[in-house]
Amino acid sequence: MEKILTVLLLTIFMLIACSGNNDEQIGSAQNPIDFSMGISFPPVADNEQRDFTKPLLAELDVDRIRIGENWSFREPSEGNFNWEPLDERIQWAQDNNIEIFLTIQSNGPDWACSSQQNSNSCVYNDNDEFKNYIEQLLQRYPNEISKIQFGNEWQTDFWYIGNEQQFVSANNIVFNAIQEYSPNTKFVLGGFTTISLRFLAGCNGLIDEFYDDEGILYDQAYLEANCNSNEIQSVIDRIEYVLENALYDIVDIHLYDDVENWNIYFQNIKTMVQKPILISEFGGPNVNIEPETEQYQSDQLEKYIKTIDLMDVDETYFFKLIEGGSNPAHSKSGLIDDTTLSKKISFSTFEKYNR
Numbered sequence: 001m002e003k004i005l006t007v008l009l010l011t012i013f014m015l016i017a018c019s020g021n022n023d024e025q026i027g028s029a030q031n032p033i034d035f036s037m038g039i040s041f042p043p044v045a046d047n048e049q050r051d052f053t054k055p056l057l058a059e060l061d062v063d064r065i066r067i068g069e070n071w072s073f074r075e076p077s078e079g080n081f082n083w084e085p086l087d088e089r090i091q092w093a094q095d096n097n098i099e100i101f102l103t104i105q106s107n108g109p110d111w112a113c114s115s116q117q118n119s120n121s122c123v124y125n126d127n128d129e130f131k132n133y134i135e136q137l138l139q140r141y142p143n144e145i146s147k148i149q150f151g152n153e154w155q156t157d158f159w160y161i162g163n164e165q166q167f168v169s170a171n172n173i174v175f176n177a178i179q180e181y182s183p184n185t186k187f188v189l190g191g192f193t194t195i196s197l198r199f200l201a202g203c204n205g206l207i208d209e210f211y212d213d214e215g216i217l218y219d220q221a222y223l224e225a226n227c228n229s230n231e232i233q234s235v236i237d238r239i240e241y242v243l244e245n246a247l248y249d250i251v252d253i254h255l256y257d258d259v260e261n262w263n264i265y266f267q268n269i270k271t272m273v274q275k276p277i278l279i280s281e282f283g284g285p286n287v288n289i290e291p292e293t294e295q296y297q298s299d300q301l302e303k304y305i306k307t308i309d310l311m312d313v314d315e316t317y318f319f320k321l322i323e324g325g326s327n328p329a330h331s332k333s334g335l336i337d338d339t340t341l342s343k344k345i346s347f348s349t350f351e352k353y354n355r
Contacts (some may be wrong), residue, residue, distance in 0.1 A: 033309045037354045038064035038101070044142035045085070050092050056336070057098065057320065060347070061354045064099035064146070066280055066317045071108045078111050083140060090141055099146040101188070101317070102278065104134075104174065106151035106160050116161055121151070123162040124170065131173045138181035145182065149252060149280075150174045150260040151190035154242070155235055159189075164241040175247035177192070184255050189248040191280050194256045196235065197265040200272075203227035203236070204263050211257075213329040216286035243267075243272060251277045254319075256330065259303045266311050279308065279316040286329045290307050297333065298345040304352045318350065 004113050039062050041051035044066050057065070057327055067089060075081050093100050106121040107113070112129050113122035114355045124130045154160040175187045198210040209219040221259050228230055251273045270277065285292070285300050301318075308316055323338035335347040 006317070019057060020245045030254075030354070032060065033353050035308060035313055036064065037305075037350070038062055038066065038099075038313050038315070038317040039321050040066040040319045041068065042321040044089055044092065047088075049060070052341075053321065054096060057096075060335075060351050064101065064315070064317070065093070066101040066103060068102045069102050069137075071112070071130070072110075074137070075112075075133055076109055078109075080137065087140075090144060094144065094281045100128055100144075101147040102145050102149070103152055103190075103280075104137075104150050105147065106154070106170070106190075116285060118158070120158065120159045121160045121162070123166050127169060127173060130170060131177065134174050134177045138177050138185075143184040143185065145185050147186045147188050147250070148178060148182075149188040149190050150222045153193045153196075153254070154190045155193055155196040155239055159193075164238045164245075168242055168245045169250070171242075171246045186249045187247070187281070188250045188252050188277075188278065189242070189246055190203075191252040191254045192269065194254050194265070195252060197234060197236070197255075198258075199227075200239070201261070201264050201268045203232065204268060206268055210261065211254075211289055213285070213286060213288065215286070237271060241326075249275065251275050252280045253277060254281040255279055255287040255304075256282065256319075257290070259284070259300065259307050262304075263310060264308050266313075270312070277311075277313055279313055281319040282308065282316055283319040283330060285333065287332055290328050292332045294345045300347045302353070303335045304322060323343065 021319050039057065039060070041315055042053045042057065044053055044065070044067060069086065072354075073082065076085065077144070089278060090100065092098075094182050107117070108122050108124060108130065112126070114125050114126055116123040120219055153165065154167050162170075171189070174269070178187050195212055198207070198212075198218075201207050202210060202218065209217060209223075210215055251269070253266070253269060255265065266277070282304055283301075284290070290296070290300075318335075320334050320335040322341075323332055323334035335350055336342070337344055
């Protein structure tokens with residue numbers, strides 16, 4: 001916590017420099033926006049999905065997408081690789097002048113995972129086996145992938161079951177392999193969840209309260225009573241260790257819902273890192289605490305875009321193209337209706353700003 005608090009004065013200074021009524025700041029942003037917008041995890045798994053997605057990306061003027069990669073699918077048994085599905089996605093992207101941001105999941109095939117695992121991740125029995133997979137991947141697509149990251153939302157063991165030292169070890173394997181086999185590829189540190197950004201800002205005294213995805217309110221009294229608890233302190237220690245010991249070119253953050261606080265979260269994390277920041281997921285609203293009408297979603301998307309335009313970021317990815325997903329809070333946040341596959345009002349909003 002001491003290291004986190006040392007950035008407080010600098011953070012406050014930066015926030016004062018950006019001070020003023022937030023609505024006035026948002027209203028001052030002018031088209032065109034000063035950053036690139038892509039789509040995070042659009043459907044591109046097979047030819048049918050790619051045929052559906054391609055014209056929509058073209059209409060939105062999107063030239064970059066974030067997709068997932070799973071070692072379990074690529075090497076289901078040791079030494080037996082199945083590259084064809086990824087080959088097809090990479091080739092499709094190249095044929096259509098689409099940049100790929102590849103998120104390599106922090107899980108693995110059963111034969112490579114130790115007993116320390118959950119549904120989202122595992123700790124590897126032998127990092128040399130993971131290293132071989134990464135080197136095979138990079139030698140297959142040298143300098144053909146714009147950005148790569150290992151893992152996602154690693155701040156708690158829900159998303160990465162290992163400790164911070166184990167995460168850094170696997171992370172640095174990927175970074176070092178990129179330097180050798182694909183030096184034009186940028187390595188991105190796995191994304192910060194919005195809730196982790198909220199707690200960092202709240203425990204620094206920069207915001208008084210916030211909601212989580214389930215609609216639970218964390219107020220000032222809660223923060224004052226719990227910021228020094230073992231539970232929260234262990235997450236802060238984990239974050240500090242990774243930031244100090246992991247190798248990376250770019251930091252990744254995720255921003256959802258409470259757009260009025262986004263610049264606070266951004267300025268706070270900016271004081272903690274010395275690297276550029278991108279946003280690989282942004283979106284909302286949270287249907288547990290906000291309206292879910294199409295018009296409200298469109299209005300919020302406009303606020304999201306204009307708020308990001310005030311930040312020092314060059315690249316963002318909206319989450320997501322089609323409604324649905326495992327998180328009920330954001331199941332209605334897509335640009336396309338998941339039942340009718342028709343374009344929502346927010347589709348036009350995205351298109352207007354990305355043009």
